[in-house]
Amino acid sequence: QVQLQQWGAGLLKPSETLSLNCAVYGGSFSDYYWSWIRQPPGKGLEWIGEINHGGSINNNPSLRGRVTMSADTSKNQFSLRLSSVTAADTAVYYCARGRVDCSDIGCYVSWFDPWAQGTLVTVSS
Amino acid sequence: DIQMTQSPSSLSASVGDRVTITCRASQIISSYLNWYQQKPGEAPKLLIYSASSLQSGVPSRFSGSGSGTDFTLTISSLQLEDFAAYYCQQSYTTPRTFGQGTRLEIK
Numbered sequence: 001q002v003q004l005q006q007w008g009a010g011l012l013k014p015s016e017t018l019s020l021n022c023a024v025y026g027g028s029f030s031d032y033y034w035s036w037i038r039q040p041p042g043k044g045l046e047w048i049g050e051i052n053h054g055g056s057i058n059n060n061p062s063l064r065g066r067v068t069m070s071a072d073t074s075k076n077q078f079s080l081r082l083s084s085v086t087a088a089d090t091a092v093y094y095c096a097r098g099r100v101d102c103s104d105i106g107c108y109v110s111w112f113d114p115w116a117q118g119t120l121v122t123v124s125s
Numbered sequence: 126d127i128q129m130t131q132s133p134s135s136l137s138a139s140v141g142d143r144v145t146i147t148c149r150a151s152q153i154i155s156s157y158l159n160w161y162q163q164k165p166g167e168a169p170k171l172l173i174y175s176a177s178s179l180q181s182g183v184p185s186r187f188s189g190s191g192s193g194t195d196f197t198l199t200i201s202s203l204q205l206e207d208f209a210a211y212y213c214q215q216s217y218t219t220p221r222t223f224g225q226g227t228r229l230e231i232k
Contacts, residue, residue, distance in 0.1 A: 045161075045169065045212055047221040060220040094168055110216045111159045113180065115168035 002027035004116035006095045012123045018082040022095030022116055023075070029053055033098035033109045034071060034078040038091040039118075046091075050098050050109055051078055058109075085123045092118040127151050127215050131224035137232040142203045146227045148196045148213035157217040160189055160198045163226075164209045172211075173198060203229075 008020035022034065036048040049059040051069040059067050068081040082089060095116045098109035128151035138144050148158065156176035161169035171180045173189035176196055186201040200207055208231050213224040 044225045045214075045223040047223070058219050062220065096168075105155075105157075105217070108157075108216060108218075109221065110157070111171055111174045111214070112161075112169075113171035115170070118168050 002097060002114060004095055004097065004114060006093075006116040006119055008093075008119055008121070010120055010122060012085050012121065013125055014086050014123060015084055016123075018080070018085050018089065018093075018121055020080045020093055020095070020119055020121075021077055022079070023077045024097070025076070027097075029071075029073060029076045031100065033058075033100055035096045035098045035109065035112055036069070036080045036093060037096060037112065037115075038089075038093045040088075040091045048080065048082075048093075052100075085121075087123050090121065090123050092120050094118045126220055127154065127218060127222050129213055129215055129222050129224040131211075131213055131227050133227060134225065135228040135230065137230045138203055139232045140203055140205055144200045144203055144229065146198045146211055146229075148191075148198070148224050150194045150196075150215055150217075153193050154215045154217035156192050157215055158189075158191065158196045159214045159216060160187075161212045161214065162207075162209050163212065169212060205231075 003025045006022040030053040033050040033052045035050040039045050051057045051071050053073050066083045071078040096112040101110040130149045132147045158176045160173040163169040177189045188199045211227045
């Protein structure tokens with residue numbers, strides 16, 4: 001059974017760069033997209049982006065080019081970097097596995113399962 | 126972006142009740158719709174995918190329906206462990222978007 005475990009710094013100052021990592025245990029790394037999703041305290045879920053083993057990336061345009069993602073197939077790990085953070089980036093960040101399906105609309109990430117435990121990242125001066 | 130709107134935002138119900146949560150997409154998304162359950166302090170958990178398919182291990186009291194722009198999640202007989210937040214999510218296109226959530230509380 002696949003499990004995801006994430007880690008990274010939990011307290012940042014404004015303008016710093018958020019850095020999170022996620023390790024995948026069990027299952028295939030190459031058959032899925034690997035996603036990042038965040039949730040501000042008391043609020044809903046926001047998709048950040050996703051990457052596959054070959055480095056193909058989809059990002060949320062709302063984050064205006066601040067996102068960098070990478071994948072290390074030798075370690076079955078993937079990473080998120082978010083630059084120039086502000087208080088608005090304070091959230092619980094989750095990594096998750098994205099299942100890939102193909103249909104008449106092409107191939108796409110259909111759902112997220114499982115999710116890691118989440119990391120609370122607080123941006124404060 | 127496709128906007129996902131859930132209703133109600135919160136709901137009070139009793140154990141044994143039948144509950145329905147609605148999700149509406151701002152454009153047609155066929156059946157590219159998923160439902161997640163999130164309990165306090167935990168990561169979301171996939172319940173229903175492709176509008177109506179039950180994820181493995183999820184109790185059969187959960188069901189999903191709908192296509193196009195309007196979707197529903199139904200819990201046929203609420204159990205104590207079902208009191209949580211529920212989110213819909215569209216997978217039709219990027220950016221992938223979620224509904225604002227429905228908080229299901231004990232009456």
